[in-house]
Amino acid sequence: MRSYCARLAVWIVIYLLFILGPLFALMLGSWPKPRDFWTEFSVALGYAGLAMMGLQFGLTARFRCITKPWGDDLIYHVHRRLSIIGVALVVVHPLILFVVQPQFLALLNTFTAPWRARFAALSTYSLIAIVVMAVWRKKLKLSYETWHISHMLLAVAAVAGGVIHMIGWGYYLVIPWKRALWIGMSVFWVGLLAYVRVIKPLFLIRRPYRVVEVREERGDTHTLVMLPEGHPGFRFAPGQWGWLTVWESPFKASGHPFVFSSSAAVSDGRVEMSIRNLGDFTSTIRTIPAGKRVYLDGPYGSFTVGDTPALHVLIAGGVGISPMMSIIRTFADRGDQRPVILVYGSRDWESVTFREELEILKPRLNLTIVHVLEDPPDGWTGEKGCIATVLLKRHLPLPYADHEYFICGPDIMMDAAENILDELGVPISRYRSEPPSFD
Amino acid sequence: MRRIFANRLIFATGIVVILMSVLFALCRIYKGGAGREGPSINISTFVST
Ligand SMILES: Cc1cc2nc3c(=O)[nH]c(=O)nc-3n(C[C@H](O)[C@H](O)[C@H](O)COP(=O)(O)OP(=O)(O)OC[C@H]3O[C@@H](n4cnc5c(N)ncnc54)[C@H](O)[C@@H]3O)c2cc1C
Numbered sequence: 252m253r254s255y256c257a258r259l260a261v262w263i264v265i266y267l268l269f270i271l272g273p274l275f276a277l278m279l280g281s282w283p284k285p286r287d288f289w290t291e292f293s294v295a296l297g298y299a300g301l302a303m304m305g306l307q308f309g310l311t312a313r314f315r316c317i318t319k320p321w322g323d324d325l326i327y328h329v330h331r332r333l334s335i336i337g338v339a340l341v342v343v344h345p346l347i348l349f350v351v352q353p354q355f356l357a358l359l360n361t362f363t364a365p366w367r368a369r370f371a372a373l374s375t376y377s378l379i380a381i382v383v384m385a386v387w388r389k390k391l392k393l394s395y396e397t398w399h400i401s402h403m404l405l406a407v408a409a410v411a412g413g414v415i416h417m418i419g420w421g422y423y424l425v426i427p428w429k430r431a432l433w434i435g436m437s438v439f440w441v442g443l444l445a446y447v448r449v450i451k452p453l454f455l456i457r458r459p460y461r462v463v464e465v466r467e468e469r470g471d472t473h474t475l476v477m478l479p480e481g482h483p484g485f486r487f488a489p490g491q492w493g494w495l496t497v498w499e500s501p502f503k504a505s506g507h508p509f510v511f512s513s514s515a516a517v518s519d520g521r522v523e524m525s526i527r528n529l530g531d532f533t534s535t536i537r538t539i540p541a542g543k544r545v546y547l548d549g550p551y552g553s554f555t556v557g558d559t560p561a562l563h564v565l566i567a568g569g570v571g572i573s574p575m576m577s578i579i580r581t582f583a584d585r586g587d588q589r590p591v592i593l594v595y596g597s598r599d600w601e602s603v604t605f606r607e608e609l610e611i612l613k614p615r616l617n618l619t620i621v622h623v624l625e626d627p628p629d630g631w632t633g634e635k636g637c638i639a640t641v642l643l644k645r646h647l648p649l650p651y652a653d654h655e656y657f658i659c660g661p662d663i664m665m666d667a668a669e670n671i672l673d674e675l676g677v678p679i680s681r682y683r684s685e686p687p688s689f690d
Numbered sequence: 691m692r693r694i695f696a697n698r699l700i701f702a703t704g705i706v707v708i709l710m711s712v713l714f715a716l717c718r719i720y721k722g723g724a725g726r727e728g729p730s731i732n733i734s735t736f737v738s739t
Contacts, residue, residue: 263703271710278717291718295711303707328693329700336704340711669691679692 255680258320270302273436277423293347294422300340301413304378305440307334307406312443313451319553323492327689331385338378341413345375367419374412377405394531399504403444410437452501455546458482460522462543465536470602472570473536474512474525477545484520485550487511489577490657490685493549495524497532497539501546507532510573510659510687511550514580522547525604527570554657554685560589561655564647566638566668568596568660570687572604575659583615591616592646596623596638596664600631621646638664640671651675656682662690 274295285291310317310330318326348355358368381402384391388398414437417424424430464476475495478484487493494506513523526536539545554574556563565575575593582591597603600622609620623634623642634642647654656677658668665686672682 259699263699267703267706267710270707274710274714278714282718285718288715288719291715292711295714296708299707299711322692325692325696329696332697332700333703336700336707340707673691679695684692 269306270299273302273432274298276432277429280426283422287351289347289351293344296340297344300337300344303333303337303340305410305436308440308443312447313551315551318551322553322683322685323551324686324689335382338382341375341378345371367416370412370419371416374409374416377409377412381405381409396505407441407444410440448504451548455501455548459544460547462539462541462545464541465539468525468604469606470527470597470604472525472527472604474523475536475539476521476523477547479520487515487550488555489515489581490554490556490574491550491552493547493551496546506548510577512573512576514584515577516581516584525573525576552685554659554683559655561653562590562592564654564656565591565593566656566658567593568664571660574685575657576605579612579616579618583612588617592619592621594621594623594638594643594646596660599624599626600628638668640674643671643675652677652681658682658684659687662686662688
């Protein structure tokens with residue numbers, strides 16, 4: 252726990268250096284004449300806000316060194332929350348100016364305003380649109396793909412507009428090296444997006460996969476079995492996931508995230524993804540013909556087992572069984588006899604994905620399976636309802652804080668499971684959770 | 691639980707950024723005259739050009 256907090260502190264300090272360093276760099280060397288407190292404060296907020304928005308490109312650039320220590324879901328959560336703060340700072344910047352220097356209100360008239368003010372407006376309106384579309388995407392009935400493309404375009408417009416506004420305004424940035432610093436930073440931020448959307452796809456296109464089988468599973472799920480084509484593939488740890496692109500080119504930003512459900516102990520680069528039919532893309536999985544060329548970007552994620560001999564408690568709900576299957580299959584292939592308890596929530600007995608295979612794997616492992624059914628059949632003697640404190644207490648040995656926990660499933664289940672672990676006195680450092688969604 | 695913890699840290703980070711912006715402004719108005727002055731821009735030029 253202590254090392255977790257220390258690592259966190261280091262990350263926060265680095266983050267603050269990236270935000271505040273370029274701001275305080277403006278105070279080095281020669282300065283323009285100082286203005287009143289509120290003007291300087293509002294300008295500082297604008298610079299800091301823009302730096303925060305720019306760094307968002309780094310959070311979502313799929314760098315493993317950033318996502319691995321914390322988990323991708325948490326990084327996306329931080330991305331959303333920090334964006335709200337960044338946008339608030341940027342929006343407060345003109346508001347303060349309008350109050351202390353009302354003559355600036357004239358800049359709101361796009362027809363008469365100078366270009367540098369128009370770029371400020373473009374940046375601010377883009378940022379507001381980003382927040383509105385992200386927070387109310389579902390209410391606005393925007394498809395994920397439309398939202399994603401607009402999100403990227405608006406983000407680039409916001410950063411570019413902000414920097415052009417700063418340069419146009421001059422003031423601190425009339426000093427060439429300060430101007431170069433801020434332009435360089437902006438190019439770096441947008442370059443991070445180009446890395447994910449142009450450079451990475453270039454690599455992917457040279458390392459395609461071929462679908463060898465589409466297997467039907469229980470629970471409206473299909474498993475896609477893929478083999479690398481002309482390359483050895485990548486190695487992944489059980490519990491990790493990748494971006495799958497099937498119908499389009501990897502340049503189109505149309506990848507969907509899925510966990511690898513297969514064993515990580517294979518030598519031919521084979522990977523499997525077990526995909527539940529939940530929407531437009533996932534409903535097409537069953538129609539993928541054998542032989543189809545697909546692209547996989549991965550592996551990602553920190554939802555992985557270490558080498559601790561502790562009891563591994565896997566808490567899965569619905570499609571959250573995929574990473575657990577990978578862990579269980581890998582343990583079986585490696586002859587790993589560490590104790591595992593799988594607490595597996597499903598709607599009903601018929602929709603328990605991998606039900607039969609789990610029974611087959613059981614004798615090869617030190618595995619206990621606890622099925623929890625929402626809608627059990629008549630005569631069911633097992634657990635029913637949802638995963639709850641009493642249920643875990645019934646099946647887990649004491650002391651609870653000594654086990655390693657892995658949680659994956661719908662958001663509600665994950666929140667409940669995390670609260671239960673908190674009640675049982677399990678520290679955050681003892682569990683990993685990864686929801687099959689970035690929402 | 692992780693998200694609640696993260697939310698607290700994010701909030702604290704936001705507060706630090708605001709406080710540092712206050713510090714930046716204070717440094718500018720109190721030490722502004724002491725620095726080597728570079729070129730300055732007139733606000734009215736900005737509004738009218
Ligand atoms: C890390 C991770 C691992 C996952 N693993 C699995 C798995 O093993 N098996 C499984 O069945 N599902 C998994 N999912 C969920 C799966 O990615 C979505 O169900 C799928 O992308 C939905 O796409 P759709 O077009 O069919 O549905 P839609 O109706 O278009 O979308 C439903 C929801 O899925 C999410 N989504 C859609 N497209 C994307 C995208 N391109 N990128 C990110 N999120 C998107 C959005 O939240 C959207 O609201 C995982 C998700 C994540 C984040």
